[in-house]
Amino acid sequence: MRPEELRRLPSVERLAQALDADPTAQAYTPVERRAAARAAIAQRRAELLQSPAVSCPSERILERLCAAARQRLFETRSLRPVINATGVILHTNLGRAPLPPPALQAVVEIAGGYANLEYDLTTGRRGRRDAHGEALWRELLGCEAAVVVNNCAAAVWLVLDALGRGGAALISRGELVEIGGGFRIPDIMAQSGVALREVGTTNRTRLADYEAALTPDARLIVRIHQSNFRMTGFTARPTVAELAELAKRHGLILFDDIGSGLLVDLTADGLRDEPLPARSLADGADVVTFSADKLLGGPQAGVIAGRRDVIEHIRRRPLMRMLRVDKLTYAALEAVLRLCRAGDWAAIPTLAMLRASPLTLKRRAQRLARRLRRRVPPERCRIELAPGASVIGGGCAPNVELPTTLIALTPPTGSSDDLAARLRGASPPVVARAAAGRALLDLRTVFPAQEAALANAIAESVAFLEPFSP
Numbered sequence: 001m002r003p004e005e006l007r008r009l010p011s012v013e014r015l016a017q018a019l020d021a022d023p024t025a026q027a028y029t030p031v032e033r034r035a036a037a038r039a040a041i042a043q044r045r046a047e048l049l050q051s052p053a054v055s056c057p058s059e060r061i062l063e064r065l066c067a068a069a070r071q072r073l074f075e076t077r078s079l080r081p082v083i084n085a086t087g088v089i090l091h092t093n094l095g096r097a098p099l100p101p102p103a104l105q106a107v108v109e110i111a112g113g114y115a116n117l118e119y120d121l122t123t124g125r126r127g128r129r130d131a132h133g134e135a136l137w138r139e140l141l142g143c144e145a146a147v148v149v150n151n152c153a154a155a156v157w158l159v160l161d162a163l164g165r166g167g168a169a170l171i172s173r174g175e176l177v178e179i180g181g182g183f184r185i186p187d188i189m190a191q192s193g194v195a196l197r198e199v200g201t202t203n204r205t206r207l208a209d210y211e212a213a214l215t216p217d218a219r220l221i222v223r224i225h226q227s228n229f230r231m232t233g234f235t236a237r238p239t240v241a242e243l244a245e246l247a248k249r250h251g252l253i254l255f256d257d258i259g260s261g262l263l264v265d266l267t268a269d270g271l272r273d274e275p276l277p278a279r280s281l282a283d284g285a286d287v288v289t290f291s292a293d294k295l296l297g298g299p300q301a302g303v304i305a306g307r308r309d310v311i312e313h314i315r316r317r318p319l320m321r322m323l324r325v326d327k328l329t330y331a332a333l334e335a336v337l338r339l340c341r342a343g344d345w346a347a348i349p350t351l352a353m354l355r356a357s358p359l360t361l362k363r364r365a366q367r368l369a370r371r372l373r374r375r376v377p378p379e380r381c382r383i384e385l386a387p388g389a390s391v392i393g394g395g396c397a398p399n400v401e402l403p404t405t406l407i408a409l410t411p412p413t414g415s416s417d418d419l420a421a422r423l424r425g426a427s428p429p430v431v432a433r434a435a436a437g438r439a440l441l442d443l444r445t446v447f448p449a450q451e452a453a454l455a456n457a458i459a460e461s462v463a464f465l466e467p468f469s470p
């Protein structure tokens with residue numbers, strides 16, 4: 001027992017006040033914060049009573065207890081914010097695109113109250129949920145109509161179900177791809193009741209191959225963007241315009257699954273072969289599909305856009321009711337589309353990260369490294385800068401590497417895997433790369449406002465031998 005240390009423990013009220021002032025604890029109510037404060041103090045009291053070895057300098061007690069209480073609050077949640085220090089911009093496992101502030105604001109406004117989701121404010125009668133944002137899609141894509149579903153996989157399934165069920169679809173052998181997470185195009189076609197007509201070879205498919213495969217039951221020509229891989233060398237593939245002409249001549253529908261949903265030409269940023277939905281539609285595709293949370297930088301959703309009669313037909317399928325999105329998605333998506341219409345690409349985090357200059361990233365890494373060296377003694381961890389590359393991820397532009405500066409942490413004791421695990425256990429968790437005995441951090445995907453929390457997480461993670469872990 002250490003009566004004097006027990007006496008130094010703050011009151012629940014005092015700790016709760018400290019938590020009230022902590023910006024990272026604002027996602028919780030005062031009642032939750034008080035409960036966490038009480039639990040943190042009780043735990044510390046039990047530790048003091050049990051183990052005389054555990055001790056902490058008095059001036060840091062409040063700070064440590066605050067961290068412990070914050071950790072408690074945080075750990076009550078399953079879905080938590082993390083710091084993405086991997087440099088993978090569209091990290092599917094980390095939730096893909098972070099939303100821009102106007103989209104967050106729109107979600108907050110719509111989520112906390114009622115909205116005209118399916119209500120026509122002019123007539124006072126029932127309205128259509130899929131009307132939201134459609135005018136923006138028409139403007140941005142030059143399409144006649146568009147609908148939004150839960151994700152692009154759902155969009156592909158719905159298009160095949162609506163337009164191909166009971167018939168056949170022609171697709172190049174080079175496009176029978178797996179997109180990721182077990183989403184395989186041939187399986188989806190089988191699920192949607194469309195007979196698969198494979199055309200051409202893996203590396204070369206010509207227009208004549210499609211023509212030769214035409215049978216009376218053919219309904220669709222399907223073109224799939226090879227999102228997550230690139231073929232080089234002896235390859236050939238007809239253009240959208242050539243396929244559109246062939247489809248038209250034989251009364252078929254040309255369906256182009258684009259996947260990445262980039263609305264602005266980023267050739268100058270190295271994205272040379274990412275297809276643009278507007279271009280595909282202009283080249284004659286009858287219907288296109290793409291994700292809203294890849295290069296569009298919006299919420300998870302799948303967009304189906306194209307000819308009015310085709311989209312109307314899709315709209316009426318029973319599957320549409322099952323795959324529809326909620327009001328939060330419409331709110332976020334509309335806000336992102338408004339930014340696109342204004343050409344305010346810098347306001348969309350995904351695109352801003354993609355375009356962050358190597359010099360800016362280097363300066364940020366230098367600043368953070370200096371900050372860390374002030375807090376972390378060199379014998380605990382070596383902190384260096386190293387040139388590296390960020391990637392886009394999300395199955396987009398796999399051949400594009402964006403130059404960056406990495407912060408490399410080499411722990412003298414323990415392995416880089418241990419360090420990476422400790423970083424994941426920090427509050428908020430930090431996800432880094434581990435390679436060749438080092439943990440590598442890329443600030444491209446870290447928001448400047450997260451840098452202080454990142455520095456804290458690193459300092460805490462390398463302080464293996466610190467007593468009284470929060």
Ligand SMILES: *Cc1c(COP(=O)(O)O)cnc(C)c1O
Nearest residue numbers: 151152153179225227258259291
């Ligand atoms: C990513 C992708 C999909 C799947 O999109 P989700 O939104 O993840 O469901 C489908 N097709 C292509 C070509 C893609 O790149």
